[in-house]
Amino acid sequence: MRLFSGRISKKTILLFSCLFLLLVQACYAADYDQIFSDANDAMGSGDLPAAIAILQKVKPDKGDDSGAFVRSRMQIARLQFALKDMNAASASANEVLALYPDNSEALNFIASVKKEQKPRYVVFLEDCLRFLPQLLKGAVMTITLVVCIIVISPLGGLLIALGRISTFKPVSGLCWFFIWLFRGTPLLLQLFFIYYGLPSLGITFKPFTAAILGLGLNYSAYLGEIIRGGIQSIEHGQMEAAKAIGMSYWQAMRRVIIPQTYKRLMPPIGNEFIALIKDTALVSTIAMVELMRSADQMFNAYFNVTALILAAFIYLLFTTIFTFIFEKIEIRAGIYENR
Amino acid sequence: MKTANQPLLSLKGITKRFGALTAVNGVDLDVCPGEIVVIIGPSGSGKSTLLRSVNFLEEIEEGSITFEGNEIGYVKSKHGRRHLDAPAKICELRSEIGMVFQHFNLFPHMTVLGNVMEGPLTVQKKSPEAAREIALDMLAKVGLSDKRDVYPATLSGGQKQRVAIARALAMRPKLMLFDEPTSALDPELIGEVFDTIRSLGKEGMTMIIVTHQMGFAKEMADRVIFMEKGSFVAQGTPEDFFSNQMEHDRIQSFLNRIM
Numbered sequence: 001m002r003l004f005s006g007r008i009s010k011k012t013i014l015l016f017s018c019l020f021l022l023l024v025q026a027c028y029a030a031d032y033d034q035i036f037s038d039a040n041d042a043m044g045s046g047d048l049p050a051a052i053a054i055l056q057k058v059k060p061d062k063g064d065d066s067g068a069f070v071r072s073r074m075q076i077a078r079l080q081f082a083l084k085d086m087n088a089a090s091a092s093a094n095e096v097l098a099l100y101p102d103n104s105e106a107l108n109f110i111a112s113v114k115k116e117q118k119p120r121y122v123v124f125l126e127d128c129l130r131f132l133p134q135l136l137k138g139a140v141m142t143i144t145l146v147v148c149i150i151v152i153s154p155l156g157g158l159l160i161a162l163g164r165i166s167t168f169k170p171v172s173g174l175c176w177f178f179i180w181l182f183r184g185t186p187l188l189l190q191l192f193f194i195y196y197g198l199p200s201l202g203i204t205f206k207p208f209t210a211a212i213l214g215l216g217l218n219y220s221a222y223l224g225e226i227i228r229g230g231i232q233s234i235e236h237g238q239m240e241a242a243k244a245i246g247m248s249y250w251q252a253m254r255r256v257i258i259p260q261t262y263k264r265l266m267p268p269i270g271n272e273f274i275a276l277i278k279d280t281a282l283v284s285t286i287a288m289v290e291l292m293r294s295a296d297q298m299f300n301a302y303f304n305v306t307a308l309i310l311a312a313f314i315y316l317l318f319t320t321i322f323t324f325i326f327e328k329i330e331i332r333a334g335i336y337e338n339r
Numbered sequence: 340m341k342t343a344n345q346p347l348l349s350l351k352g353i354t355k356r357f358g359a360l361t362a363v364n365g366v367d368l369d370v371c372p373g374e375i376v377v378i379i380g381p382s383g384s385g386k387s388t389l390l391r392s393v394n395f396l397e398e399i400e401e402g403s404i405t406f407e408g409n410e411i412g413y414v415k416s417k418h419g420r421r422h423l424d425a426p427a428k429i430c431e432l433r434s435e436i437g438m439v440f441q442h443f444n445l446f447p448h449m450t451v452l453g454n455v456m457e458g459p460l461t462v463q464k465k466s467p468e469a470a471r472e473i474a475l476d477m478l479a480k481v482g483l484s485d486k487r488d489v490y491p492a493t494l495s496g497g498q499k500q501r502v503a504i505a506r507a508l509a510m511r512p513k514l515m516l517f518d519e520p521t522s523a524l525d526p527e528l529i530g531e532v533f534d535t536i537r538s539l540g541k542e543g544m545t546m547i548i549v550t551h552q553m554g555f556a557k558e559m560a561d562r563v564i565f566m567e568k569g570s571f572v573a574q575g576t577p578e579d580f581f582s583n584q585m586e587h588d589r590i591q592s593f594l595n596r597i598m
Contacts, residue, residue: 240396241444241503245458245510246434248426255461259448336448336490 032058032068039075048079055079060099070096074105081109086117127306131298135307138294139314145211145280145290146318150273152216157223162253164228175224182221188282190214195286211283219276226268230261263334270326274319291315345408347372347545348393348514353402355388362388364569365402370514373543377556380566381593386549389566390516393547394438395429398422406432407513434462437507441519443499445491451478451502452487458510470509477505481535497528501535508539515539517548521555533559553594557581565590 035057042051058072077092090113096106115123163175182190195210205213234257242252284293291311298307346369355363363385370376378386391397393404395412403410411432413421423429446454455474459465465473478484481501491499500520507515517536521529533555540546540559550556556563557577564574573580573590581594 235444237440237442237444238446241440241446241506243396243430244394244433244438244440245506246430246462247458248430251461255457256446260446337492 032072035072036068043079048083052076052079060095070100070103070105074109077106077109081113081116086113089113124306127302127304128310131295131302131304131307131310134298135291135294135310135314138289138291138311139318141288141290142277142280142292143318145215145283145288146273146277148212149215149219149276152212153219153223153272153276154227154269156216156220157227158258160220160224161227161231164224165231179221179224182218183225187214187218187279188285190218191282191286207283207287210286211280211288214286215276215279215283218279219272222272223269226265226272227261230265231257233264234260263330263337266326266330266333270322270330273326274322277318277322278315346370346405347374347407348547349405350389350393351403351405353389353392353399353404355385355392355397355399361569363392363399366566366569366571368564368571370545370547372545374545374561375540375559376547376562376564377560378547378549378564378566379551379553379556379593380572384566385569386566387518390438390518390547390549393514394433394436394516395423396438406435430462434458434510435513437510437512437515439500439503439507439515439517439520441522443491443496443503443523445499445502445506447491450488450490451483451494454491454502455505455509458506462510473509474505477509478502480508480538481505482531495528496524497531500524500532504532504535504539513545515544515546517546517550519549519551521550521552553581565593567593 035054039051039054042048042054055072055076058068060069073092073096077089080086080089080092090110093106093109093113096103097110100106160175160178163171164179166172166175191210191214194205194214195207198205231253238256238260239252242256243249247255280290281292284290284296289297291314295307295311299305348368348370350366350368353363353366353368354361366385366389368376378389380386388397392399399413404412412424412429414424415421424432446457449457452471452474455477456467456470459470459473460467463470475484475487478487481504483498483501483505486494486498486502491502494502504520520536521532524532529552533552536546536548536555537559548555548559557580560577562574563577563580565572565580567589580590
């Protein structure tokens, strides 16, 4: 009995001590599971401070379960970060680093807290610098398009205007139809038709050609009507006086009538060209990478609204410069009226 | 070769209609070289339309225009319908006949010199130097050499009209048409324009002048024509015309109203 009991007692002690350790460990594990589950519930109900308080029950000195401690402190740090309490968030991450100086999660977290603690304008400027090269590339394409259309559309518009006022019916009818068509349908539709629609008829354009064609036709139609109005606003006596000294109709147009329209045409044409700067954004839909498309790409890649703000500023810069230039041209074109 | 008594301009049966309205109704007129013809008459009597017809600014329905012995301006198509000659031909004819308008119609975007140079430069394709030479001569003739570099907007009405006369003269026309050249002017500015026209007359320029200035008609005209409702009602020397010898009620009442 004694022997039996003594033998048993040795083994039993060993067994029980093992069981006890397992039990203690299980108890602790169960305890942490409960804490994390409670914290999750608190977060689920939106009470972040409560969740932090619950998570703080996990202590570093309880046993050797370092995983639970690190997990709890990083969770606390993220919650404090979400609550914009950056100092507390850093402190929580530093608690982890005090025990485990190499913990990469805590190190990364500290870095992002530091970034967040920078003044907002510094972050904004850094983002600007990050996005600017790509946006400027797009802006160069936008300006290329605008300049091409500024060269093409007044010429096209002038032809259409002269055609419209022609007494030769087929020509004036054709020009009327052209204006009716391109002014009466959305520019976006015209671009789609040229880039996506015409290939089915066997006509394929590169994106740039399609963009120039679409914008050029559309703006020629608009400018055509503006220029026609300008020509017809010139007093009839001017044409008669020109004819009376022996000028032909075309000489009179070139030398007398059209030069007098410049000043009158500057405000409406300036308006059209400012609209044009913004309308070039539409060609981003036909695989052209210009300012709008670049901004959109940046925005989608980083989900950072700074790209859009920066693009808006570049557009504003362009329109401001154009407004200024057109005011100057208008003054110069009308110099004979003042003195 | 033209003979001395051959008219420079001969109009036969000129008729111009605007829809139902007959503005000029079968007018005949011979103008001899060097002659100054003044046409008077109430508004809407067709004076301006007649003048504009001579310069093909109006296309006439009937009649013929003979200039220096040649019938000009109209051709018959294959179907026998008459219409204006080719534009190039019309331009050529117009460059031989100068015209001055009531409202001057100076080119506002060109300087005074530019206005006068424009015809020789663009129409006659003269070099800029030659055109400038001619223009300076003409500006001297109308007494506006000092205004050559200003824009028309800065000139008085009288000065504008003198520039317009210089512009027409720069083409070296054989005939000058004046369509109410002083009607848009303040009374004190009329004199300078008439002085300019008077000096042209002294140089032997052939002129047809539509005006309401009876004093001018009396002084300058070789012949005065009274026009009403598209027809010539009476014509004669200024002496006949203004000395109450013209037995015509309409003329008398018109003159009484205007003078």
